[in-house]
Amino acid sequence: MFNKFLERYGSHLEEEMQRTVSRYDNLPAAFATMIRYPMGWDDADGTPYPHPTGKRIRPVLLLLCAEAAGGHWKHALPAAAAVELLHNFSLVHDDIQDNSDTRHNRPTVWKVWGQPLAINAGDAMFALSYDALSRLQGTLDPATVLSIWNIYNETIVELTRGQYLDMQFETMMDITTDDYLSMIAGKTAALLAAACQMGALIGSGDAEKAAHFHTFGLNLGLAFQVRDDILGIWGQPDQTGKSAATDIISRKKSLPVLFGLSKSDDLRKIYEHPHTDNMEVQQAVGILDEVGAADFTRGLETSYYEHAQQAFAATGASGDAVDMLNQLVDALFGRSH
Amino acid sequence: MFNKFLERYGSHLEEEMQRTVSRYDNLPAAFATMIRYPMGWDDADGTPYPHPTGKRIRPVLLLLCAEAAGGHWKHALPAAAAVELLHNFSLVHDDIQDNSDTRHNRPTVWKVWGQPLAINAGDAMFALSYDALSRLQGTLDPATVLSIWNIYNETIVELTRGQYLDMQFETMMDITTDDYLSMIAGKTAALLAAACQMGALIGSGDAEKAAHFHTFGLNLGLAFQVRDDILGIWGQPDQTGKSAATDIISRKKSLPVLFGLSKSDDLRKIYEHPHTDNMEVQQAVGILDEVGAADFTRGLETSYYEHAQQAFAATGASGDAVDMLNQLVDALFGRSH
Numbered sequence: 001m002f003n004k005f006l007e008r009y010g011s012h013l014e015e016e017m018q019r020t021v022s023r024y025d026n027l028p029a030a031f032a033t034m035i036r037y038p039m040g041w042d043d044a045d046g047t048p049y050p051h052p053t054g055k056r057i058r059p060v061l062l063l064l065c066a067e068a069a070g071g072h073w074k075h076a077l078p079a080a081a082a083v084e085l086l087h088n089f090s091l092v093h094d095d096i097q098d099n100s101d102t103r104h105n106r107p108t109v110w111k112v113w114g115q116p117l118a119i120n121a122g123d124a125m126f127a128l129s130y131d132a133l134s135r136l137q138g139t140l141d142p143a144t145v146l147s148i149w150n151i152y153n154e155t156i157v158e159l160t161r162g163q164y165l166d167m168q169f170e171t172m173m174d175i176t177t178d179d180y181l182s183m184i185a186g187k188t189a190a191l192l193a194a195a196c197q198m199g200a201l202i203g204s205g206d207a208e209k210a211a212h213f214h215t216f217g218l219n220l221g222l223a224f225q226v227r228d229d230i231l232g233i234w235g236q237p238d239q240t241g242k243s244a245a246t247d248i249i250s251r252k253k254s255l256p257v258l259f260g261l262s263k264s265d266d267l268r269k270i271y272e273h274p275h276t277d278n279m280e281v282q283q284a285v286g287i288l289d290e291v292g293a294a295d296f297t298r299g300l301e302t303s304y305y306e307h308a309q310q311a312f313a314a315t316g317a318s319g320d321a322v323d324m325l326n327q328l329v330d331a332l333f334g335r336s337h
Numbered sequence: 338m339f340n341k342f343l344e345r346y347g348s349h350l351e352e353e354m355q356r357t358v359s360r361y362d363n364l365p366a367a368f369a370t371m372i373r374y375p376m377g378w379d380d381a382d383g384t385p386y387p388h389p390t391g392k393r394i395r396p397v398l399l400l401l402c403a404e405a406a407g408g409h410w411k412h413a414l415p416a417a418a419a420v421e422l423l424h425n426f427s428l429v430h431d432d433i434q435d436n437s438d439t440r441h442n443r444p445t446v447w448k449v450w451g452q453p454l455a456i457n458a459g460d461a462m463f464a465l466s467y468d469a470l471s472r473l474q475g476t477l478d479p480a481t482v483l484s485i486w487n488i489y490n491e492t493i494v495e496l497t498r499g500q501y502l503d504m505q506f507e508t509m510m511d512i513t514t515d516d517y518l519s520m521i522a523g524k525t526a527a528l529l530a531a532a533c534q535m536g537a538l539i540g541s542g543d544a545e546k547a548a549h550f551h552t553f554g555l556n557l558g559l560a561f562q563v564r565d566d567i568l569g570i571w572g573q574p575d576q577t578g579k580s581a582a583t584d585i586i587s588r589k590k591s592l593p594v595l596f597g598l599s600k601s602d603d604l605r606k607i608y609e610h611p612h613t614d615n616m617e618v619q620q621a622v623g624i625l626d627e628v629g630a631a632d633f634t635r636g637l638e639t640s641y642y643e644h645a646q647q648a649f650a651a652t653g654a655s656g657d658a659v660d661m662l663n664q665l666v667d668a669l670f671g672r673s674h
Contacts, residue, residue, distance in 0.1 A: 024494050031501040093460060097453035116434035119456060120500050123430060126463060127493035134483070134490055142479035146471070149486065153471055156464035157361050163457050164368040 002055040005064070005328055009073060013059050014041075014052060016081040020132040027124075034113055034121035035128070038088050040104070044112045053104040057332070058191060059084045062199035064328065065213050067321030071203025075139040079148060079198045082133035083191060089125035090159060092118060097167060136202070144205055148198050155194040162186020169253055173268070177258050177296075181222065189221025196220075200315065215311035223304035224332055229254040230297050233288060248284045249276060255300070256293040260284075263291040305333075339392040342401070342665055346410060350396050351378075351389060353418040357469040364461075371450055371458035372465070375425050377441070381449045390441040394669070395420045395528060399536035401665065402550050404658030408540025415472035416485060416535045420528060422469055426462035427496060429455060434504060473539070481542055485535050492531040499523020506590055510605070514595050514633075518559065526558025533557075537652065552648035560641035561669055566591040567634050570625060585621050586613060592637070593630040597621075600628040642670075 006013070021027075021035055029046060036042035040053030059080035066076035094100070095108040096115055102108060110118035133152055136145045165183035169175050196217030201210040232247030233256050247254045251271065253261075260267045267287045270280050288294065308329075317325075343350070358364075358372055366383060373379035377390030396417035403413035431437070432445040433452055439445060447455035470489055473482045502520035506512050533554030538547040569584030570593050584591045588608065590598075597604045604624045607617050625631065645666075654662075 024498075027494075027498055028501065028505075030505075031498065093456055097456055115452070116504055117501070119430055119434055120497055120504065123463070123500075124494060124497035126460070127490060127497060130467065130486075131490040131494065134487055137483055137487075142483055146474055146479055146482060149467075150471055150474075153464060153468040157364075157461060157468065160457055160461035160464060161361075161364055161368065163460075164365065164371075164454070167453055167457065168365075168367075 002057065002060075002328075002331060005060045005324065005331075006056055008324065009060070009063055012074070012077055013056060013063070013080055013084070016077045016135075017085060017132065020081055020085065020128050020135075023131070024128075031121070031124070034109060034117060035125055037112070038092055038103075038109050038121075038125075039085075044107070053106070054084075054088070056084055057328075058087055058195045060328065061192065061217065061325075062195040064321045064325045065196045065199030065217075065317075066203035067319060068317035068325055069200035069203030069206070069209060069213065069315065070318075073203075075136075076199050076202040078132055078135035078138070079202060080195075081135075082129045082152070083195050083198075085125055085129035085132055086156070087191060089122050089129060090163070092122035092125065094163070096122075097163070140202060144201065147207070148201060151194055151198055151201075155190050158186045158190040160186075162188070162190065173261070173271070175253060175258055176262070177255060180253070180255055180258050181300075184222060184225045185218065188225045189218045192221035192224075193218035209315055212311050212315040216308050216315065219304045219308035219311060220329065220332075223301050223308060226255055226297060226301040226304060227333060229256060230294070230301065233257070233285065234294065245281050245285050248281050251276065256288050256297045259293045259296050260288045260291055263293075267291075339394065339397075339665075339668060342397045342661065342668075343393055345661065346397070346400055349411070349414055350393065350400070350417055350421070353414045353472075354422060354469065357418055357422065357465050357472075360468070361465075368458070368461070371446060371454060372462055374449070375429050375440075375446050375458075375462075376422075381444070390443070391421075391425070393421055394665075395424050395532045397665065398529065398554065398662075399532040401658045401662045402533045402536030402554075402654075403540035405654035405656060405662055406537035406540035406543070406546060406550065406652065407655075410540075410658075412473075412476040413536050413539040415469055415475070416539060417532075418472075419466045419470035419489070420532050420535075422462055422466035423493070424528060426459050426466060427500070429459035429462065431500070433459075434500070477539060481538065484544070485538060488531055488535055488538075492527050495523045495527040497523075499525070499527065510598070510608070512590060512595055513599070514592060517590070517592055517595050518637075521559060521562045522555065525562045526555045529558035529561075530555035546652055549648050549652040553645050553652065556641045556645035556648060557666065557669075560638050560645060563592055563634060563638040563641060564670060566593060567631070567638065570594070570622065571631065582618050582622050585618050588613065593625055593634045596630045596633050597625045597628055600630075604628075 017039065018041065021032065033042050033046045037044055038053070040049050040051060043049045062080045062083055063073040063076055067073050091103060092109045095103055096110045096118055100108055101111050109121055133149065136148060162183050162185065166187050169183065193214045197210045197214035200213035201207065204210065229247070232252065232254055233245055235244035247257065261271060264287050267284055270276060270284050354376065355378065358369065370379050370383045374381055375390070377386050377388060380386045399417045399420055400410040400413055404410050428440060429446045432440055433447045433455055437445055438448050446458055470486065473485060499520050499522065502516070503524050506520065530551045534547045534551035537550035538544065541547065566584070569589065569591050570582055572581035584594065598608065601624050604621055607613060607621050
C-alpha cells in the first residue's frame with residue numbers, strides 16, 4: 001500500500017541513510033549491525049535482511065512537501081534520512097522503556113543484545129541522524145541549513161517531552177483530555193510537523209510557507225493519532241462493525257477513555273480493577289457510548305483533519321506531488337483509491 | 338582545586354547551560370528536574386542543590402583553548418555549554434548501562450526515577466546539548482558554526498563506539514592493548530579532543546591551528562586515562578607507596594592488566610577465577626611487575642603526554658590562558674603548584 005510513495009524516490013532514500021552509517025567505517029561490525037538491524041537492513045547475525053522495516057512515512061512526507069513547495073526532492077534527501085534515523089532511534093529507546101519484545105515481527109534490539117548495548121545503539125542512531133542532516137550543507141546555503149538545524153533541535157526536545165508525559169500518564173488516573181492531546185502533540189505529531197516544515201523550507205526557502213506546512217503536519221499527526229484511538233475502541237469501521245475494544249482490554253488511557261473517565265465514576269471503577277473481564281469490557285464501551293465519548297473524539301478528529309486541510313490550502317502547494325500527498329493522507333486514514 | 342579554573346569564567350558557563358534548559362519552559366517541572374538534577378542544579382525533589390556536580394573540565398578546557406587560540410571566551414560559551422551537557426547525558430546513560438547506584442555521592446538518575454524515565458531524560462539532555470551548540474549562531478559566521486557542528490556529530494558517534502567497546506570488553510578475555518587504546522580514544526579522549534578543537538576553531542577560525550589543538554586534547558585524554566590505570570594498580574605515588582590494586586580487586590581489565598594477560602598464563606588463571614583473595618591480588622601485582630607492565634604503561638603515558646605537549650607547542654598559543662592551561666594539565670595529572 002505505502003510502497004508506491006517510496007517508489008517515487010527509488011532507492012535514493014535508503015541509500016542516503018545507509019551512506020550515513022557506512023561513512024563511519026571504523027565502527028566494529030557487530031556494533032554497526034545493532035544500528036542496521038532496526039532499520040531492516042541486516043538481520044541480527046549481520047546477514048542482509050530482505051526489506052527495510054517500517055513504512056518510511058516521515059521521510060516520504062518530507063520529500064513530498066519539498067516537491068509540493070516547489071523544490072527538488074533530491075536536495076531534501078539528507079533531511080529525509082535524518083528524520084527516519086531519528087524515528088528509529090526513538091523506537092529503539094521506546095522499546096526498552098515499554099519493555100516491548102517485538103517490533104515489525106522481529107525481536108526488539110534490547111531483546112537481542114540486552115538493554116545496555118541497545119541504549120548505546122540508540123544513542124549512535126541519534127548522533128547519526130544529526131550527521132545525516134548535516135549533509136544538507138552539500139545542497140543548501142548555510143543560513144537555511146542552520147534554520148533547519150534549529151527546527152530539528154526543538155523538535156527532539158519536544159519528542160522527549162511527549163515521551164515523558166506518555167510514561168508519566170501510565171501511573172496516573174487524573175489525566176485531562178488536554179493533557180493527553182499535549183502528549184500526542186509531542187510524541188506523535190511533532191516529528192510529522194517538522195518533516196513537513198523542513199521539507200517545505202528546503203524546497204522553497206520560504207519560512208512563512210514552511211510554517212503552513214508545519215501546521216499541516218501537526219494537525220495531520222493529531223488527527224491520525226485520535227483516529228487510531230477511535231479504532232482502538234470501536235474497531236475498523238469497514239469491518240464487521242463489532243467492537244474490538246482492544247484498548248480497553250489493554251487498559252490504555254486513550255482519548256475516548258480519558259473523556260469517559262472524566263464523565264463516569266462507573267468507568268473509573270472498572271479501570272481501577274487490576275483485570276477486566278469480557279462483561280466489563282462491554283460495559284465500558286456502553287458507558288463510552290452513553291457519555292458521548294465517540295462524538296467527542298470523532299469531532300476532534302474531524303476538527304484536526306480540517307485544520308490540516310486548511311493549512312495545506314494556505315501553503316499554495318502545486319504540482320503532482322500534491323496529488324501524491326493527498327493519496328498519502330488518504331492511505332494514512334484508511335481511505336482507498 | 339579545580340575551582341580556580343571555573344572562577345575565570347565566573348558564573349557564565351552555568352548560566353549558559355541553565356538558559357538552554359529554561360528556554361524550554363513548556364517542559365513539565367518534574368521532567369525538567371530530571372535534567373537539572375544530574376547537572377547539580379536541583380535536588381531530586383526539585384529544590385535547589387547547593388553546587389554544580391562535576392569539575393566542568395571539558396567546558397573549561399574549551400574556553401581556555403578559545404582564549405589560547407586568540408579569541409574571546411564569551412564567543413565560545415555555547416559550545417562549552419554543549420560539551421558539558423553532552424558529558425552529563427553520557428553519564429546518565431552510562432550509569433544505567435553499568436548499573437551504577439551513585440554518582441557524585443548522590444543516587445544516579447535511574448536510581449531515583451527508574452530506567453525508562455532516565456533513558457528519556459538522557460535523550461533530552463542529548464538534544465539540549467545540540468540546542469546549546471546551535472546558539473553559536475549568535476556570535477559566529479554560519480560557515481564556522483557548520484564546521485563545528487560537523488566535528489560535534491563525528492565526536493558523538495565516536496563516543497558511542499568507545500562505549501560499545503567498553504561494554505563488549507567486559508565479557509571478553511582476549512583484548513589487545515591496541516583494542517583497549519582504541520576504546521579509550523573513543524570513550525575518554527574524543528570529547529576532550531573535540532573540546533580543544535572546537536574552542537580553538539571558535540577562537541581563531543583557523544582549521545589547521547584547531548587540528549593541533551585536537552591532537553593536544555586527544556593525547557592529553559589518552560595520557561590521563563593511562564595514568565588513571567596506573568594508579569588503579571600501583572596507587573597514588575605520593576602516598577604510602579603501598580599498592581592499592583583496586584582495579585585488580587574489581588577485576589577491571591585496565592591497560593597494565595591487559596598487557597599482563599598477554600604475557601602471563603598465571604595472571605590469566607587468577608583473572609578466570611570468579612573471586613580474588615588478598616594473596617592472589619598480591620600475586621597478580623607481582624606478575625605485572627615481573628612482566629614489565631609498569632614500564633610498558635608508564636612509557637605509554639609519557640609518550641602520550643609528550644605528544645600532547647608537542648601538539649600544543651605547534652598551536653602557537655599565547656597569552657595568560659596558556660599558563661592556565663598548563664596549570665589545568667598539571668592539576669589533572671596530580672602535580673601541585
